[in-house]
Amino acid sequence: MGKNISAPIVEAMKKYSSDGVLAFHTPGHKQGRGAHEFLRELLTLEGLRQEVSLMEELDDLHAPQSCIKEAQRLAAKLWHADETIFFVNGTTSAIQAMILGTLKAGDLVFIPRNAHRSVISGLILSGAVPIFLPIEFDAELKVPLNVSVATIERAIKKYPQARAILLVSPNYYGVAADLEKISVLAHEARMILLIDEAHGAHLQFCEELPRSAMDSGADLAAQSTHKLLGALTQCSMLMFRKKFAERVKFAASLLQTTSPNQILLASLDIARLQMELEGREKVSRAVELAKSLRAEIKLIDGLRTFDAAENFALDATKVTVNVENLGLSGYEAEKILREELKVQCELSDAANLLFLITYADDEQTISGLVDALKKLSFYRRKISPKPFLIPNSSFIIASLSPRETFYTPVEVVALKKAVGRICAEEITFYPPGIPLLMPGEKISAEVVEAIKKSVGKVFGAADKTLLTIKVVAK
Numbered sequence: 242m243g244k245n246i247s248a249p250i251v252e253a254m255k256k257y258s259s260d261g262v263l264a265f266h267t268p269g270h271k272q273g274r275g276a277h278e279f280l281r282e283l284l285t286l287e288g289l290r291q292e293v294s295l296m297e298e299l300d301d302l303h304a305p306q307s308c309i310k311e312a313q314r315l316a317a318k319l320w321h322a323d324e325t326i327f328f329v330n331g332t333t334s335a336i337q338a339m340i341l342g343t344l345k346a347g348d349l350v351f352i353p354r355n356a357h358r359s360v361i362s363g364l365i366l367s368g369a370v371p372i373f374l375p376i377e378f379d380a381e382l383k384v385p386l387n388v389s390v391a392t393i394e395r396a397i398k399k400y401p402q403a404r405a406i407l408l409v410s411p412n413y414y415g416v417a418a419d420l421e422k423i424s425v426l427a428h429e430a431r432m433i434l435l436i437d438e439a440h441g442a443h444l445q446f447c448e449e450l451p452r453s454a455m456d457s458g459a460d461l462a463a464q465s466t467h468k469l470l471g472a473l474t475q476c477s478m479l480m481f482r483k484k485f486a487e488r489v490k491f492a493a494s495l496l497q498t499t500s501p502n503q504i505l506l507a508s509l510d511i512a513r514l515q516m517e518l519e520g521r522e523k524v525s526r527a528v529e530l531a532k533s534l535r536a537e538i539k540l541i542d543g544l545r546t547f548d549a550a551e552n553f554a555l556d557a558t559k560v561t562v563n564v565e566n567l568g569l570s571g572y573e574a575e576k577i578l579r580e581e582l583k584v585q586c587e588l589s590d591a592a593n594l595l596f597l598i599t600y601a602d603d604e605q606t607i608s609g610l611v612d613a614l615k616k617l618s619f620y621r622r623k624i625s626p627k628p629f630l631i632p633n634s635s636f637i638i639a640s641l642s643p644r645e646t647f648y649t650p651v652e653v654v655a656l657k658k659a660v661g662r663i664c665a666e667e668i669t670f671y672p673p674g675i676p677l678l679m680p681g682e683k684i685s686a687e688v689v690e691a692i693k694k695s696v697g698k699v700f701g702a703a704d705k706t707l708l709t710i711k712v713v714a715k
């Protein structure tokens with residue numbers, strides 16, 4: 242099969258800008274003529290000349306007929322989907338469209354307890370009701386793993402009436418669920434399998450990485466093309482099977498701007514072209530670089546990293562470094578790296594740093610990181626890691642859907658008086674980074690006790706002292 246070397250959106254933009262048309266249309270900068278020098282510096286004159294919108298030959302994202310249709314078709318082919326929609330408002334809106342386009346109010350959907358906030362916003366929009374799934378956790382390295390096949394089996398048995406399973410795979414740390422097995426289980430139970438694949442647009446291009454959602458049999462997968470590949474920030478794609486096309490396209494159209502930025506759309510087209518031409522070579526190289534980085538990290542005293550997760554596949558390009566043996570928290574290590582050693586990681590948590598190795602890295606960037614980590618290993622403190630609570634392992638069905646919780650008045654009560662009330666905020670401690678409470682969930686006596694005993698940074702709670710908590714008003 243020959244490779245496609247065209248980028249239909251880019252070609253249509255070039256054609257329009259070189260046609261010599263006198264512009265009496267949006268955007269107001271009129272092909273760069275009125276643009277401030279700062280903007281010209283950011284985007285170049287050529288970029289601004291092509292930054293027009295809503296011209297007939299540039300197609301319509303909401304009813305694509307020409308260049309956008311062709312660019313989306315090429316993307317669907319490359320990522321093994323039946324169809325693809327381009328998103329210029331991040332994977333957040335792709336996930337919202339995925340949920341709104343497949344679920345309706347009252348539908349039960351399994352979601353991992355630590356799903357991204359875009360999943361919750363998709364549930365608010367659709368009215369679907371979550372059943373929270375427990376997440377496996379590596380207690381030694383303090384890294385959240387993923388949802389196990391055994392958990393999915395138990396969940397389906399307990400709630401056979403659920404309409405869908407939504408998983409995040411791979412997660413931020415690169416740990417993937419066994420989507421091949423889970424897709425068989427889901428489809429046998431007549432459930433739809435929805436995947437938040439925000440961190441997995443590159444999986445397609447190297448056999449050593451976990452299998453992509455589409456190749457594993459998922460029905461829909463939302464990918465952040467901007468996170469690990471070459472599209473501009475905000476640019477994402479939703480991959481799906483034909484039978485979901487009509488409603489998913491309608492949902493996407495409800496959620497997207499009517500004036501998509503042409504440069505953002507073009508960047509998706511270019512990211513696809515780049516991967517089509519060089520994806521295999523570049524992503525395989527990133528995997529090799531990440532492997533050599535891990536080997537070096539293992540030789541540095543005080544640092545730990547992992548290259549496999551028990552019962553889960555791991556995306557090797559996500560390199561997690563545990564710094565606890567230095568007596569530092571991940572947050573402190575991030576600050577040292579950023580301020581003193583001029584290296585910025587993707588994220589830090591109480592115990593770890595996460596580094597992303599992408600197709601843009603080379604031997605030089607890896608050796609710069611290794612040097613910085615060697616220097617980091619000399620920053621030692623004598624603080625022993627704090628204990629933390631292993632997350633809840635039961636299935637919990639929301640008492641109130643996220644939509645009902647969103648529309649219901651809220652009040653603040655003392656934590657000790659909150660047992661039996663319905664929570665109106667998320668309460669998450671890092672570690673483990675898996676919410677103890679989600680909005681719409683009934684507050685049990687055990688959870689109140691767990692909150693009292695928890696240590697570490699709390700996220701989500703309006704009252705960081707946790708003496709009070711937001712609940713749904715009676």
Ligand SMILES: Cc1ncc(COP(=O)(O)O)c(C=O)c1O
Pocket residue numbers: 330331332333334336357359409413437439440465475477
């Ligand atoms: C797992 C996951 N899903 C969805 C998103 C949302 O993606 P975006 O920022 O492109 O809207 C993120 C962003 O960090 C994420 O980590």
